[in-house]
Amino acid sequence: MTPAARTQAAIELLDEIVAAAASGGAAADTLIARYFSTRRYAGSKDRRAVREFVYAAIRQAGALPVNGRAAMLAVADHDPAIAATFDGSAHGPAPIAADEPRAEGGVAPAWLVEALTASGLDDRQLAALIDRAPLDIRINSLMTTRAAVLEQWADATPTPHAPTGIRLPNGTPVEPSDLYRAGLVEVQDEGSQMVGAAMSAQPGEWLVDLCAGAGGKTLQLAAAMGNQGALLACDIDRARLQRLAPRAERAGATIIESRLLNPGREAEMLADWAGKADGVLIDAPCSGTGTWRRNPEARWRLTPERLARLEAAQMQVLEIGAGLVKAGGRLVYIVCSLLDAEGSDQVARFLASHPGWSPEPVEPGIGTPRGFGQRLDPATHGTDGFFVACLRAPC
Numbered sequence: 153m154t155p156a157a158r159t160q161a162a163i164e165l166l167d168e169i170v171a172a173a174a175s176g177g178a179a180a181d182t183l184i185a186r187y188f189s190t191r192r193y194a195g196s197k198d199r200r201a202v203r204e205f206v207y208a209a210i211r212q213a214g215a216l217p218v219n220g221r222a223a224m225l226a227v228a229d230h231d232p233a234i235a236a237t238f239d240g241s242a243h244g245p246a247p248i249a250a251d252e253p254r255a256e257g258g259v260a261p262a263w264l265v266e267a268l269t270a271s272g273l274d275d276r277q278l279a280a281l282i283d284r285a286p287l288d289i290r291i292n293s294l295m296t297t298r299a300a301v302l303e304q305w306a307d308a309t310p311t312p313h314a315p316t317g318i319r320l321p322n323g324t325p326v327e328p329s330d331l332y333r334a335g336l337v338e339v340q341d342e343g344s345q346m347v348g349a350a351m352s353a354q355p356g357e358w359l360v361d362l363c364a365g366a367g368g369k370t371l372q373l374a375a376a377m378g379n380q381g382a383l384l385a386c387d388i389d390r391a392r393l394q395r396l397a398p399r400a401e402r403a404g405a406t407i408i409e410s411r412l413l414n415p416g417r418e419a420e421m422l423a424d425w426a427g428k429a430d431g432v433l434i435d436a437p438c439s440g441t442g443t444w445r446r447n448p449e450a451r452w453r454l455t456p457e458r459l460a461r462l463e464a465a466q467m468q469v470l471e472i473g474a475g476l477v478k479a480g481g482r483l484v485y486i487v488c489s490l491l492d493a494e495g496s497d498q499v500a501r502f503l504a505s506h507p508g509w510s511p512e513p514v515e516p517g518i519g520t521p522r523g524f525g526q527r528l529d530p531a532t533h534g535t536d537g538f539f540v541a542c543l544r545a546p547c
């Protein structure tokens with residue numbers, strides 16, 4: 153592809169990404185993969201370059217742009233080499249006309265910047281939300297040690313905080329590697345490993361991972377438990393939960409039972425665990441403001457109405473989870489968001505309406521204190537953004 157054709161491809165892709173963000177359609181990564189699956193003429197260098205352009209344009213645009221061309225023009229304004237590709241050549245974009253619209257720059261839509269600022273983030277922390285994320289893996293302590301994996305993986309370094317984490321150069325193909333296929337490692341951001349560790353899972357315990365998704369944290373808990381005890385992994389999303397079984401098999405995690413829940417009937421379907429769990433992990437559905445480094449177009453999709461629905465879902469899962477915890481047991485609440493509305497405010501509301509429950513220090517001592525919990529953010533900790541709180545049930 154010529155440089156101009158690459159710019160045009162980025163514009164076409166951005167058109168699809170903008171439309172999908174406006175209508176709740178597929179994620180940018182999915183759309184990029186689909187786009188190239190029907191364009192075999194694009195070689196690996198072309199794909200990489202187009203992908204880079206697309207993500208540069210998404211990061212640059214704080215709010216949803218009018219179209220892909222406006223998003224790429226905003227990038228071209230800062231990059232003369234890209235501006236030069238708007239040359240009207242075959243397969244390239246038309247020359248830039250006077251007064252063409254540009255995507256608005258910024259970290260996020262104004263209402264979200266306001267909410268994040270009110271949640272205590274300064275300009276440096278805000279800007280880091282859309283940086284590039286590192287590539288972290290978690291070693292599976294059921295099968296190996298960090299030292300052994302570091303020895304086998306050139307250019308790997310230990311992550312600074314999580315004892316099970318390893319950082320790899322971006323773009324390292326993890327999933328095709330022998331270590332991944334043998335179940336020795338999983339892709340998991342260091343921050344996610346740190347908040348998962350706040351469960352302090354012990355061998356022999358009975359634990360519930362209420363919002364298990366595809367089981368990233370379930371596998372971490374099973375490893376911390378040394379495969380001893382009982383671990384129930386639940387979710388209302390069949391497709392996500394189905395991905396857990398093959399991952400568990402690969403990881404040699406044998407104590408996991410998966411249970412698909414029907415929305416609205418969760419407590420009924422978990423009646424056999426009511427009041428029995430030593431601990432419940434709630435990795436709640438959230439806006440994902442802490443993971444914009446990986447999905448920067450997510451900030452175009454969030455609306456105040458969607459946020460309000462997520463807050464209601466968070467209170468609901470807190471309620472369901474609390475009903476499963478035995479007297480004196482613990483509940484760990486996590487969101488990968490830095491908005492107080494989803495983190496510290498939710499925990500404060502829960503504590504106010506559940507007499508006898510008390511907040512506990514998050515162990516190991518991670519992050520920055522926020523309300524009744526701790527927070528991790530990309531600028532301060534180099535991880536994705538998370539809020540985590542540990543709550544103790546009355547005896």
Ligand SMILES: C[S@@+](CC[C@H](N)C(=O)[O-])C[C@H]1O[C@@H](n2cnc3c(N)ncnc32)[C@H](O)[C@@H]1O
Binds near residue numbers: 370387389415438
């Ligand atoms: C942040 S994701 C979980 C990620 C997962 N724990 C991991 O480490 O990869 C939140 C999950 O909560 C699930 N969820 C939403 N409402 C739920 C409910 N009422 N009961 C159980 N799971 C729910 C969603 O389907 C989603 O998979």
